[in-house]
Amino acid sequence: MKRAHRRAFLGLGSNLGDRLGHLRAAVASLPDVVAVSPVYETTPVGGPEQGSYLNCVVELHTSAGARQLLHAAQACESAAGRVREERWGPRTLDVDVLWIDGSTVDEPDLVVPHPRMSERAFVLVPLRDLAPDLVAEIPAGSGSEGVVRIGPLGPPVS
């Protein structure tokens, strides 16, 4: 039976190389994107000392399941030349499956909704732009003072 289209959100972040270019290329290659939040420059959360991130959130209307979305996310990360070295360390591109309407997954390599999304202003602020119904508040201590709106993502540069 064909699966119905569901609303889903992915979080994107980059703090190495052509940060905006990595975000634009990922959004262009992801399936079923219906909306893209503004881009924010954000203070790194966790990990070693590292450069600031650009973050945004995309909304999909998709029949893809959580694992298919994880594979699409990992393909974007590979295309951006991501090398998995230090946990929480700097990266050309990070794409997280944040939330899928009506879907929960709890597996070693994939947890949906994303377990830390409600603690991270760099996710909550752009997510609220697209889905105010999902973000009741930005909690104090989530780093919102380090989240600065840059503007729209814009198209990939060919």
Ligand code: GSY
């Ligand atoms: O979890 C995504 C990668 N990441 C980020 C990020 O995207 N933005 C900010 N501000 N800090 C981060 N720390 C990690 S790890």
